[in-house]
Amino acid sequence: MWLQRNLTLPAMPRGCHLMTNEVLSGLPELADLQVGLLHLFIQHTSASLTINENADPDVRGDLERHLNVMVPENAPYYEHTLEGPDDMPAHIKSVLIGPSLTIPIRAGRLALGTWQGIYLCEHRDHGGTRRVVATLNYD
Amino acid sequence: MWLQRNLTLPAMPRGCHLMTNEVLSGLPELADLQVGLLHLFIQHTSASLTINENADPDVRGDLERHLNVMVPENAPYYEHTLEGPDDMPAHIKSVLIGPSLTIPIRAGRLALGTWQGIYLCEHRDHGGTRRVVATLNYD
Amino acid sequence: MWLQRNLTLPAMPRGCHLMTNEVLSGLPELADLQVGLLHLFIQHTSASLTINENADPDVRGDLERHLNVMVPENAPYYEHTLEGPDDMPAHIKSVLIGPSLTIPIRAGRLALGTWQGIYLCEHRDHGGTRRVVATLNYD
Numbered sequence: 001m002w003l004q005r006n007l008t009l010p011a012m013p014r015g016c017h018l019m020t021n022e023v024l025s026g027l028p029e030l031a032d033l034q035v036g037l038l039h040l041f042i043q044h045t046s047a048s049l050t051i052n053e054n055a056d057p058d059v060r061g062d063l064e065r066h067l068n069v070m071v072p073e074n075a076p077y078y079e080h081t082l083e084g085p086d087d088m089p090a091h092i093k094s095v096l097i098g099p100s101l102t103i104p105i106r107a108g109r110l111a112l113g114t115w116q117g118i119y120l121c122e123h124r125d126h127g128g129t130r131r132v133v134a135t136l137n138y139d
Numbered sequence: 140m141w142l143q144r145n146l147t148l149p150a151m152p153r154g155c156h157l158m159t160n161e162v163l164s165g166l167p168e169l170a171d172l173q174v175g176l177l178h179l180f181i182q183h184t185s186a187s188l189t190i191n192e193n194a195d196p197d198v199r200g201d202l203e204r205h206l207n208v209m210v211p212e213n214a215p216y217y218e219h220t221l222e223g224p225d226d227m228p229a230h231i232k233s234v235l236i237g238p239s240l241t242i243p244i245r246a247g248r249l250a251l252g253t254w255q256g257i258y259l260c261e262h263r264d265h266g267g268t269r270r271v272v273a274t275l276n277y278d
Numbered sequence: 279m280w281l282q283r284n285l286t287l288p289a290m291p292r293g294c295h296l297m298t299n300e301v302l303s304g305l306p307e308l309a310d311l312q313v314g315l316l317h318l319f320i321q322h323t324s325a326s327l328t329i330n331e332n333a334d335p336d337v338r339g340d341l342e343r344h345l346n347v348m349v350p351e352n353a354p355y356y357e358h359t360l361e362g363p364d365d366m367p368a369h370i371k372s373v374l375i376g377p378s379l380t381i382p383i384r385a386g387r388l389a390l391g392t393w394q395g396i397y398l399c400e401h402r403d404h405g406g407t408r409r410v411v412a413t414l415n416y417d
Contacts, residue, residue, distance in 0.1 A: 002313045002417045004384060035141045037178055037274060039315055041382050043391030045331045050234045053184045058219035062227050063234060065216040070209065070348065077343040080336035088340050095328045095341060099394075100380055102239055104180050104272045106143060111272045113182030116238075133382045133389045135315060137276065137415065139141045174280045176317055176413060189373045192323045197358035201366050202373060204355040209348065241378055243319050243411045245282060250411045252321030255377075276415065278280045 001036075003029055003136040011129050012122045014086070016052075016060040020117040024110070027134060036105040036138025043131045046090035046124045048097035054117030067093050067123075090123030097121055105138060140175075142168055142275040150268050151261045153225070155191075155199040159256040163249070166273060175244040175277025182270045185229035185263045187236035193256030206232050206262075229262030236260055244277060279314075281307055281414040289407050290400045292364070294330075294338040298395040302388070305412060314383040314416025321409045324368035324402045326375035332395030345371050345401075368401030375399055383416060 007026040009019060023040065024030065030038070042049050053059040071092045073085040080088045101118065104111040120130065146165040148158060162179065163169065169177070181188050192198040210231045212224040219227045240257065243250040259269065285304040287297060301318065302308065308316070320327050331337040349370045351363040358366045379396065382389040398408065 004313050004382060035143050035274070037276065039380055039382065041380075041389065043389070043394065045329070045391070045393050051184070051238050052230055052234055056219055059227070059230050062214075062217045062219050063231055066210065066214065066231050069214075069216070071344065075340075075344065075347070077347070078340045080334055080340050088337070091330055091337050092341055092344050095330050095397075096235055096374055098237065098376060099329050102178055102180075102241060102380060104143060104178065104274045106272070111180065111182070113184070113270065115184050116182065119234075131391065133384070135313070135382045137315065174282050174413070176415065190323070190377050191369055191373055195358055198366070198369050201353075201356045201358050202370055205349065205353065205370050208353070208355070235374055237376060241317055241319075241380060243282060243317065243413045245411070250319065250321070252323070252409065254323050255321065258373075 001138050005134050007132040007134050009120050009130040009132055012120060014122050014125050015064040016119045016121045018054060018117045019120045023118050030105065031108045033105050033138040034107060036136060038103045038105055038110060039100060039135040041100045041133045043133060045094055047127055047130050048094045048099060048121045049101045050097050050119045050121060051101060051116050052119055053115050055115060086125045093123045140277050144273050146271040146273050148259050148269045148271055151259060153261050153264050154203040155258045155260045157193060157256045158259045162257050169244065170247045172244050172277040173246060175275060177242045177244055177249060178239060178274040180239045180272045182272060184233055185226065186266055186269050187233045187238060187260045188240045189236050189258045189260060190240060190255050191258055192254050194254060225264045232262045279416050283412050285410040285412050287398050287408040287410060290398060292400050292403050293342040294397045294399045296332060296395045297398045298332065301396050308383065309386045311383050311416045312385060314414060316381045316383055316388060317378060317413040319378045319411045321411060323372055324365065325405055325408050326372045326377060326399045327379045328375050328397045328399060329379060329394050330397055331393050333393060364403045371401045
């Protein structure tokens with residue numbers, strides 16, 4: 001059985017943001033599913049999806065600060081510079097973190113660990129809203 | 140058709156560890172499946188799953204050493220420091236490597252390449268056992 | 279419903295390469311599928327698959343140049359050196375980018391964003407052809 005739906009995530013400032021509730025509120029049918037997989041796919045090349053700690057916001061801040069050191073703006077070897085200094089690092093960060101997530105479904109819920117939440121990582125300074133294709137495949 | 144099961148991976152020292160046999164021994168039904176996908180999902184935010192070289196243990200050592208240079212402990216911009224110097228790097232490494240794997244199933248086996256094995260990357264100094272949700276989706 | 283097929287990607291020079299057309303031409307059945315997922319899995323440990331910008335080739339060049347800075351050859355802590363200076367960095371880059379992609383299918387097409395394309399990242403100097411297992415799971 002399949003259910004596929006577009007979700008729109010709100011425009012967020014550059015950084016990593018907890019989005020578990022926004023995703024779940026767009027998929028009320030989850031409550032009826034016993035076993036399956038949820039696939040989330042962001043249709044952009046300068047934002048990414050991941051899973052990490054859902055409690056202390058410092059984790060998201062440290063992650064963003066580290067990404068900015070590991071993938072700096074204005075590296076001397078960048079040639080793709082016309083879209084602004086935040087653009088090429090955003091592409092690289094998106095490749096490293098990835099555009100999609102697959103999460104198991106069990107007994108009407110995502111089978112996340114206690115401390116896990118879904119992150120939207122916005123790598124542009126002004127990325128705007130972000131489109132995500134959610135695909136539920138279930139028994 | 141679906142089969143979902145919790146696997147428990149043994150407590151391992153910090154580093155990258157070959158876990159193909161541990162995963163396969165927890166999924167004996169694989170031998171009967173002709174086509175499908177295995178999804179593995181680690182329910183933690185400071186350990187990760189990946190696939191890489193299954194032969195020379197130096198590859199796993201070099202990977203761990205590189206991760207420790209690329210994502211150092213005690214970076215001056217870390218604010219999430221109360222859980223120890225290994226904690227925030229563990230979260231970042233988990234984001235970069237990722238919490239899940241999807242592997243094709245073919246003719247009763249995982250369709251891995253000759254040199255591929257499943258790695259558990261333990262990013263904490265004392266991470267303990269790790270829970271993995273295995274979901275088999277098959278014809 | 280399932281369809282699984284081996285694809286062979288052509289030998290490419292070291293770097294990141296747009297492969298959307300090569301993948302699609304190997305999967306003509308996609309045109310008949312209404313909803314599902316395409317899973318691509320590269321059976322190697324020194325090349326990887328990702329999704330990023332499909333327009334300006336400078337993005338692929340900058341990505342490759344950045345990977346070479348972030349994961350250098352000849353790091354003093356590498357012990358796995360017998361297969362050449364490009365080998366151990368190739369393993370690390372493969373872990374960071376990952377061996378597989380899952381992409382939603384909608385109305386006979388991959389539900390990619392306007393600017394998204396499939397990349398083969400070849401991390402070896404002379405990697406040769408690369409095997410990819412494509413698995414279509416659909417309604």
